[in-house]
Amino acid sequence: MMATLTFYLAGAIAVIATALAITRSNPVHAVIYLVNSFFALALLFYLLGAPLLAAWELIIYAGAIMVLFLFIIMMLKLSPSSAEKGLVATRGQWVPVVLLAVALASCTMLLTGLDPATAQEAPRWHASPRDFGYALFKEYALAVEIASFQLLFAAVGAFYVGRPDKMRDEEDVV
Amino acid sequence: MIVPMEHVLVLSIILFTLGLICVLARRNLIMILIGVEVMLNAVGLTFVGASALWQNLDGQMMVIFLMAMTSAEVSISLAMVVYLQRRKNSVDVRSFNEMRG
Numbered sequence: 534m535m536a537t538l539t540f541y542l543a544g545a546i547a548v549i550a551t552a553l554a555i556t557r558s559n560p561v562h563a564v565i566y567l568v569n570s571f572f573a574l575a576l577l578f579y580l581l582g583a584p585l586l587a588a589w590e591l592i593i594y595a596g597a598i599m600v601l602f603l604f605i606i607m608m609l610k611l612s613p614s615s616a617e618k619g620l621v622a623t624r625g626q627w628v629p630v631v632l633l634a635v636a637l638a639s640c641t642m643l644l645t646g647l648d649p650a651t652a653q654e655a656p657r658w659h660a661s662p663r664d665f666g667y668a669l670f671k672e673y674a675l676a677v678e679i680a681s682f683q684l685l686f687a688a689v690g691a692f693y694v695g696r697p698d699k700m701r702d703e704e705d706v707v
Numbered sequence: 708m709i710v711p712m713e714h715v716l717v718l719s720i721i722l723f724t725l726g727l728i729c730v731l732a733r734r735n736l737i738m739i740l741i742g743v744e745v746m747l748n749a750v751g752l753t754f755v756g757a758s759a760l761w762q763n764l765d766g767q768m769m770v771i772f773l774m775a776m777t778s779a780e781v782s783i784s785l786a787m788v789v790y791l792q793r794r795k796n797s798v799d800v801r802s803f804n805e806m807r808g
Binding site (some may be wrong): 563664 | 708710714725728729735738740742748751755762771772774779786787792
């Protein structure tokens with residue numbers, strides 16, 4: 534019961550945060566809302582029996598990819614940011630705070646519900662990291678290798694596309 | 708399953724549609740990439756939901772490869788954004804409407 538309630542709560546947070554993210558004019562705000570949405574999605578993954586994927590959603594998506602977005606946005610020095618004056622958050626800035634707080638609160642609620650002393654429902658199916666690792670590296674070993682190649686090519690390609698102008702000019706001369 | 712599969716699908720459809728709207732409506736390259744991220748995550752939610760429905764690990768495996776694919780896609784596309792910004796000093800897609808080789 535608690536898990537079902539948490540599912541709908543996290544789903545609502547994911548939809549609201551995503552809707553806010555795609556309507557922001559400032560990309561930095563959009564990325565922060567999207568991190569909110571990924572927290573809620575990680576909770577959904579956990580509730581649907583994928584604890585390892587939930588952790589990776591946070592580590593890879595919210596932690597690495599979104600920070601890469603932020604890094605690029607800061608690096609590009611986009612249009613002048615609309616920096617509000619004063620230290621107190623404006624009304625708009627409270628929305629991400631509230632969303633993230635509700636996500637964390639529902640996560641805590643879930644942990645309370647999972648307390649073995651109070652849990653009465655039958656244990657739900659979930660994939661333990663051990664099962665997951667066996668399946669990944671036994672049945673899908675070839676796919677893992679291909680994914681590693683893909684990441685290597687992506688790194689080389691990103692370096693090639695983003696190389697400094699000086700190197701580009703030298704190549705043109707040669 | 709803690710909730711009916713239909714509800715997972717409806718949530719996933721809503722998220723996917725939001726991402727699609729973002730890709731189609733926004734004119735900022737970075738916002739378009741964010742829309743793509745939203746869509747990929749919606750698909751991942753469907754995979755995890757199906758995995759829970761049939762109690763099978765294959766759906767979760769697909770999400771792992773989806774994450775690897777997204778990492779590669781984001782690194783390449785952000786490098787492209789940096790390159791385009793250097794060329795035109797803008798990340799507005801309307802500045803890049805002259806692909807004539």
